[in-house]
Amino acid sequence: MPPPDGPSAVNSSEVFPAWLTSGRVIGYSRLIAAGYLVLLVVFHLMAARQAADGLPPMVTDFNTFYAVASLLEVNRPEAAYEPAPMLDAERSALAHAYPHLSAGQLTSAPLFTWLYPPATLMLLAPLGRLPYWLAYGLWNSATLLLWLTSVRRILPGAASWSVALALPGTFLNAMFGQMGFLTAGLLGWGLALLGERPALAGIAFGLLTIKPHFGLLLPLALLCGGHWRAIAAAAVTALALSGASLLIFGPAPWAAFLTHAGQGGALMEAGGVPWSLMPTLFPALRLLGVPSGAAYAAQAAAGMAAAAAVAWSWRRRTPIGLKASVLCLATLLALPFAHAYDLVVAMLPLFWLAAKGIRTRMEAVFVVLTALLPFLGPGLGKLGLPVSPLVIGGLLAVVLARVHRSPSFEMSSGSPL
DSSP: OOOOSSTTOOOHHHHSOTTOOHHHHHHHHHHHHHHHHHHHHHHHHHHHHHHHTTOOOOOOHHHHHHHHHHHHHTTOGGGGGSHHHHHHHHHHHHHHHOTTOOHHHHHTOOOOOOOSOTHHHHHHGGGGGSOHHHHHHHHHHHHHHHHHHHHHHHSOSHHHHHHHHHSHHHHHHHHHTOSHHHHHHHHHHHHHHTTTOHHHHHHHHHHGGGSGGGGTTHHHHHHHHTOHHHHHHHHHHHHHHHHHHHHHHOSHHHHHHHHTTTHHHHHHHTTSSOGGGOOSHHHHHHHTTOOHHHHHHHHHHHHHHHHHHHHHHHHSOOOHHHHHHHHHHHHHHHOSOOOGGGGHHHHHHHHHHHHHOOOSHHHHHHHHHHHHHHHHHHHHHHTTOOOHHHHHHHHHHHHHHHHHHSOOOOOSSOOOO
16 A cells, blocks of 8 residues: 555555455455346346236346437437437337336336437447347447446546445446446546557547536546547547548438537426436435525536536646546536446546555545445435436545645656556
8 A cells, every 4th residue: 555645544454444455345346246137137137027927127328328329220310319209219119128018118218318428329220130138149249348448447446346346336326237347447547548648548538528518527637637639539539530420321310410509408397207216416406405496506506616627636746546536526516417227437536546545534435335325325315305417526625625635746757646
């Protein structure tokens, strides 16, 4: 373990129980991960049984991805942004997932609005040529591998993959079949490579434009850190990705995307995504009964504070792992719209902190709370106790304190992790 970086630091033996050895952490993590896999299979088998018994089907986000892929198969990419044809495509995808569904069951399936830019369509195109459950398995496996390899880059060793697989966010994202692994994997790889391979880091950041709001504070961080090669590579990659989607699918999807660009905000305000499942400040305040205008004002203030934290930390000559942790957590505080599966991004700082050593009891408390947040946040949110922004803000505060205590150094070939 590196030496303590301030008077409040304590030995790891005082932070965690003596019985919690690395071998036990790996063993327990593998048991939890195996349990997740069993639960994943059981839930989907139960959903298939319920569908066969005439009950409402279980609809996940992957169903929407598969529906979009099917629209690409019939050369209708712009229809992904139009409610009526998208609803038909989603119900058709659901019929592929559960062949025994009746017409009445399919009619009751809700619309999941497609909010992603046309560049994302290229990523989903191959899925439409595969059977539904094979596409689901390959999508989860490929994006999970990207995230796991980024974690291994941040924290080398046998424990990193085991712990990553045991995190609640892993199960939640796999269950939804969502983009959390992909977003966190691209962000994790980009930040981990930034010091040594800035051009490759920039490519990862440019690819992150498939879910662009998660790059909200990234340009500010790169500018404050003076990472000009990464900025250039990210810009070229983003433009190339958008240009390729324009050449492949034509201008119609871009026109439809821009026309419906405000749907995410309207969906959030109306509670179309349950506020209890959103880890951000605006829905937390709305759950507490705060009026919409005041909640937006508080969200704007949180965004400005998050940007200030990123600017301050990234201008300092401190280890990139600490600054990267600030960026990940500040992004979640700045965004009004995110889902519980997006908390995979909040898991990245846990590995950077572990790589540097968890040194205070306060750090340990917020690390554990953040690790549990994908389950804890929605659970308490349904009880009217939206704790997610408090937990994310608490971990950000302890990371910022660590940045403040961290000694400065002169950067040469890049910042160390």
